[in-house]
Amino acid sequence: MAKQRTRLIPTGLFDLASPIRIPGLGRKWRLGGPPGIETAEEVATPPEEGRVRIRCLDYGPERVAEREVEDLGAFLTEPRPEWAAVRWVNMDGLHPFVINSLREAYPFHTLAAEDVLHVPQRSKLEAYDDHLFVVAHMMSTGDGTLTDEQVSLVHRPDVLLTFQERPGDVWDPVRARIQKDSSRLRRSGSDYLLYALLDALVDNIFPILEAYGDRLEAIENRIVENATPRELQQLYAAKRELVSLRRVLWPLRQVADDAQRAEYGGFQEETAPFFRDVYDHTLQVLDIVETYREMASGLTDLYMSSISNKMNEVMKVLTIMASLFIPVTFVAGVYGMNFQFIPELSFRYSYPLFWGVCISITVGLLIYFRRRGWIGG
Amino acid sequence: MAKQRTRLIPTGLFDLASPIRIPGLGRKWRLGGPPGIETAEEVATPPEEGRVRIRCLDYGPERVAEREVEDLGAFLTEPRPEWAAVRWVNMDGLHPFVINSLREAYPFHTLAAEDVLHVPQRSKLEAYDDHLFVVAHMMSTGDGTLTDEQVSLVHRPDVLLTFQERPGDVWDPVRARIQKDSSRLRRSGSDYLLYALLDALVDNIFPILEAYGDRLEAIENRIVENATPRELQQLYAAKRELVSLRRVLWPLRQVADDAQRAEYGGFQEETAPFFRDVYDHTLQVLDIVETYREMASGLTDLYMSSISNKMNEVMKVLTIMASLFIPVTFVAGVYGMNFQFIPELSFRYSYPLFWGVCISITVGLLIYFRRRGWIGG
Amino acid sequence: MAKQRTRLIPTGLFDLASPIRIPGLGRKWRLGGPPGIETAEEVATPPEEGRVRIRCLDYGPERVAEREVEDLGAFLTEPRPEWAAVRWVNMDGLHPFVINSLREAYPFHTLAAEDVLHVPQRSKLEAYDDHLFVVAHMMSTGDGTLTDEQVSLVHRPDVLLTFQERPGDVWDPVRARIQKDSSRLRRSGSDYLLYALLDALVDNIFPILEAYGDRLEAIENRIVENATPRELQQLYAAKRELVSLRRVLWPLRQVADDAQRAEYGGFQEETAPFFRDVYDHTLQVLDIVETYREMASGLTDLYMSSISNKMNEVMKVLTIMASLFIPVTFVAGVYGMNFQFIPELSFRYSYPLFWGVCISITVGLLIYFRRRGWIGG
């Protein structure tokens, strides 16, 4: 039953095995190696067919053309059509050979190339003299799975390169907008395209956060009703996942703030308010994550208190049961003694009297317990 | 009984279902869509009658005129009376068509238009070259219900546009002041009107906070008297609600600070102290929220400790009862044995001696327990 | 007994009903009203006799004159004596009519007038072009009562206006210093007087904090000896009171810092080190409050742990008692059975053997408990 529910919502919501990767962990290390892309050998070897998929989208105010790049060498040497004010080259799958080829046509810093390849990196924005390098995280859900993928973007005045780990992204609506003749995207430069892509990345986080909120609320309801160890483990997993999420999303704020203020010639002034808007959305994202973290903390307290309350209940039952019967059992034991001289034994009304005493003790104790609020009320 | 009390004060005070919305959650998403207002179709469709209500208030030092706008197109084309130094257009209900029409007459940024429509947003102030955009939250109580509504304000040197989600607001006293001939509002520009509206928004939060304080105090009193799980759930709800409240109110501080310092031509210098006053009030608001949060935390500790204390009491009763009767029950059991050779059985004073032993044991244990402070004291 | 002790020290030390008011709470609200002082009617009505008391102190290097102002109108129109370099007008009791009259003679901002009247406000310093407005809090103790009163100070180059809520203040030593011919106060300007008054306000907080410290130490001693629920409630009240205290005192730091740096023509350069000294003292005050808060937190932990320790003790006693007697009671029960064929019943030494078995079991368990450290040690 629990499993079925898991399928309906993204995995990674309060599983111990969360798909959210802490940047810097799980990379393969070439300790002490030079910065930049991989060994000469790796750089010289083209990828097997199908491992990397490159799509090029050229557009200007009047025309737009999208195509799959089959022969990278030919593509990079042929001239760009004159009407194409902006070129967006997107790569699905990371490979040193392809990155290096692109770097030769559209130069970017060797450290940026390293960060493209060595995923996952912390989100960041780095402005160089003639280009801008952005690392961001694309969180998306498809068929009930939450995926967290690093996206690297290299911005040059008339070109935008985007590198994804896997095929499939959240940018199809942006592509649709480019196809539309009258859209602002078509009329604007590559900086506006960069904004549109970052905006799509950030906006996609909101529905994921709502799924988190729904889960937390479900846990809350179950704790209020009946707290079991299952809720506890889910709470712990929730906290852990929110901690990871915060680590991944926190640097986004810096990226959006840097984009807004970047002293970089490639941005037009009128694009600044749009980056400010992205910044504003990252603030909302972080606010929500913080709120959930605080809620998860509050829920842990609630859980602990309700465990204590339950133990109190159990103890009260035990105490009441024991207190009611222990004294009367003693009395019964007294008259079970085999002493030869126990005068009560031969009295006529001893037995009813015995019951009278037992009932008095019991009623007295019940009244006492009621006064202390242990029964009823 | 509890229910009746709930009716007397705003709902949302320590209910799990709080009306306070975390900005960014619960919006409908058009992921990856263009910024700005909705689809062309939506923009082109005027709202059904009654869904949106527009009121226009023109005033200057000498005259004031208020009217309901019926025909938006006519209203926007007709010239403004000369005596009207300030025009305040208020819209109850959000609709793309209306917002777009207003934007054509009184231009403001497409991203601002987006934020007007996509509620709830984080409070913020954004200065553009010739206009200023403010998002704030209007918290009000009416017939026992707390409502939290986004208010968007667009300031231009001689016009102030305000957008509310629903009819009904906290600005009637401001309208009354505008109607008064000698009032400072009448003599001042649109920046002073903006101040007056923000000030009314912030001041309305204080009585709501006092209601929170009263509730917390009531919980405190009940915990001190007798802590039950009901108090625990209310405490958790209080914390949760205060966390949300803080998220909503925190950005207000930035808005008031930005208003005070905004490098924006539309503000006159003598209005700055007034915005500083609003800033000061938001600091007070946040101080109060923080104080309540710390009180709620302290109450959780108090609750937990008093649960522990109670359990201690229960355990003491059990231990005392069990310790008093278990040994003497054993003694009674001994002389209930059917061994043929138990010399005591036939002694003449065995029975009174037995009672003597029992009473000695009991008294001894009572003294011991008293010394440890478990009884009396 | 507890009550008597309370009388010896200021009330408000760890009472649930603390006299420390959170700024912004408990005011009467005129929501949406204009800033500044009250309605025209209120402003036009002079206060009843005795409700407000005004004292004027004129002084210069050579002379000093103090007098009670009976007729405010006459006082404000008559010229100031030439020898009076500084005039200090103090008002006990707040009244719109009086404040307005003073504002006409010595102009200050309408928002400042509002803050004078609407107590309690957050401590703050606001520099205007030709005057400075300070809100501070005067905490004092008299006949065992802690009082927290808002004091507002308006500084103009040659006049200082001070507004108190009630008669009685901590400034008598300052007045005595003004009366002394050779004192620095007499030779200095109104900025030095402002310093002297603020300094007196801050210095008066120290002995109050020491009373808090003594109380905390007393609670600590009682918890170490014997923790009862009474200590718990006092601890909670202590934390709550310290939280409020911090809210009230924290903004003082900003006031002192602002005074030190204020870009305001009315201050002479040589007074700056004196304001720095006040700043330094507020840092000490806040340090002490923080230390006490951390001590109170530590005490809560100590309390909780000693409750747990106590419960441990209670449980051990129960377990030992039950474990010692339950097995032997069973043995006694066995030989109380009425089976016809229980061979032991007729053995000659069954009874002493029985006792031997009981004592062996008991001693064995005692040794076991001692090894686990439950007895002795």
Place this chain on the structure above:
Amino acid sequence: MAKQRTRLIPTGLFDLASPIRIPGLGRKWRLGGPPGIETAEEVATPPEEGRVRIRCLDYGPERVAEREVEDLGAFLTEPRPEWAAVRWVNMDGLHPFVINSLREAYPFHTLAAEDVLHVPQRSKLEAYDDHLFVVAHMMSTGDGTLTDEQVSLVHRPDVLLTFQERPGDVWDPVRARIQKDSSRLRRSGSDYLLYALLDALVDNIFPILEAYGDRLEAIENRIVENATPRELQQLYAAKRELVSLRRVLWPLRQVADDAQRAEYGGFQEETAPFFRDVYDHTLQVLDIVETYREMASGLTDLYMSSISNKMNEVMKVLTIMASLFIPVTFVAGVYGMNFQFIPELSFRYSYPLFWGVCISITVGLLIYFRRRGWIGG
């Protein structure tokens, strides 16, 4: 035994009565009095003999002379030898008369004089036009006692005045270095002397912190072995002492940072790296204190958990004992009944059967408890 250990290490390590004084507490107050040193009368009265001890150390690259000052008046009027580039006047014991006399010869601000006298103050550095005033804390250990003493230093271009509360300090190695002909101290100015003294103050804190560390480790070991309430109280005292320590040491960081950056003509540029070194050491000191605070917090958690674990153990023993014997005692009770018609009573093998049943129940329960992990494993 515990006492003896206390003697071997500085007192104040985890005693409730710690020698560390919170600055601002425990002073005698002259509320509302003028700043500066005490009353005219106090200033006019020379100290009793022996209460104050003044030593003067004159040195230059070529010569050095140290002497006890007997007659302060004569000392202050006689000219300083020409070879003496630097004069260091040290005073043990604080007295208004002496401070005032020194102030006349080497002027420093009246507020500084106040801070010298009114100990304990917060550490601070205050730069005036022609002199610099430093308050620092000298922590030292001697014969097993930790002492915390305020040291005030007044720096003028060619004179350094130091004021200590009591005789005895940590500066003897500095004096020895001055006596050495080739030392850098001899060749440098008074700013380098100031550095050397501050450096000695800070460096002396490290071994004290190591003693704290050793104590914490000892507590840790005892908690891991066997947690008793004694450890709890020590932990609380440790936390309390570390809180105080942090309050005292925290401002040192500011002092060292201010010294490094002070815009003050009396410092030579090449001394700056030395003050940076002091700053660096204060960072280490604060790091260590923070680490210990976090360790103490962790230990409190460890303590609480091990108390819970112990209670779990106690409960398990009780539950096992009770569960094993309660059912069989019931069975024995059944056959102790005196009903006339209990067929089992006369069966031949009832008694052995009874034992069989008892043993079966017991073994069954033992297996159950083992499976739940309560026994063994």
Place this chain on the structure above:
Amino acid sequence: MAKQRTRLIPTGLFDLASPIRIPGLGRKWRLGGPPGIETAEEVATPPEEGRVRIRCLDYGPERVAEREVEDLGAFLTEPRPEWAAVRWVNMDGLHPFVINSLREAYPFHTLAAEDVLHVPQRSKLEAYDDHLFVVAHMMSTGDGTLTDEQVSLVHRPDVLLTFQERPGDVWDPVRARIQKDSSRLRRSGSDYLLYALLDALVDNIFPILEAYGDRLEAIENRIVENATPRELQQLYAAKRELVSLRRVLWPLRQVADDAQRAEYGGFQEETAPFFRDVYDHTLQVLDIVETYREMASGLTDLYMSSISNKMNEVMKVLTIMASLFIPVTFVAGVYGMNFQFIPELSFRYSYPLFWGVCISITVGLLIYFRRRGWIGG
């Protein structure tokens, strides 16, 4: 078994005896001594053979030469080959004589020399006019041991001096890159070498952090399965170790940031992005440490809650057992009494009736317990 696991991973992961040293602790103190390297005597004594090992690596774009320095005096006087653009002198083992000799040939500040010798220091970067001094920490693992070693680096425009505490480091890949003819290192200056060495230090921390992560996960799994006191102690050790780790790694961030911004003539502009990359990696390192700290905190909560849950289980068993048998034992006791007149004793069906009553009571209680959720479900 536990021991064997320890061998497979670095020691110091969650041992109470962690190899991570808090900077400032464990040094030998020369309190009040002069800054700089040791006594004249120590400086004058060359180290015993083998205690210190010096390697010199000269390289330029065209050639590279590495050699062991046997005779330090000769080495320092002989001229450097002309082709050697960069000289890297590495010292394994710290000795005053050697450091002093190097300082004469390649001057650096006496305080830097002090910090080289007095390990462990806080990581830091200090820019002087003509040289730069860096303290960093080299964490490495070899044969299952985690070691933390201070590395000091002195950068001059054409020389880099590195000082290690012990032989063995993480820089062999850097040396290999220098040997490669076409490498960027060979073509770049000493600032790029400094970057390469710092980068290797930081990158080596990642796999160590992954080992920490694996350990934490192992503890997590064991707590979820079955929480024992062993897990508790490991958790405490984990927290303690992570606290220390944070103290050691935190200042690294400042070092990397300072390197990026250093106003120091010895760095070329194009090296700045590389230092920015190191900064970025330190941020990742600190993010991971923080994440682990928060996970360890969460685990402590989880542990505490599961202990409480267990105690609840134990209490329920006890309560159920006691409640089921105590009443029926009383009933049995009643009919074991020896009163002469107990009518039930002689009824024919008393005994079966007795069993009926017992079973009814038991079943009733079982139903009650099931309803409360104590059994089953």
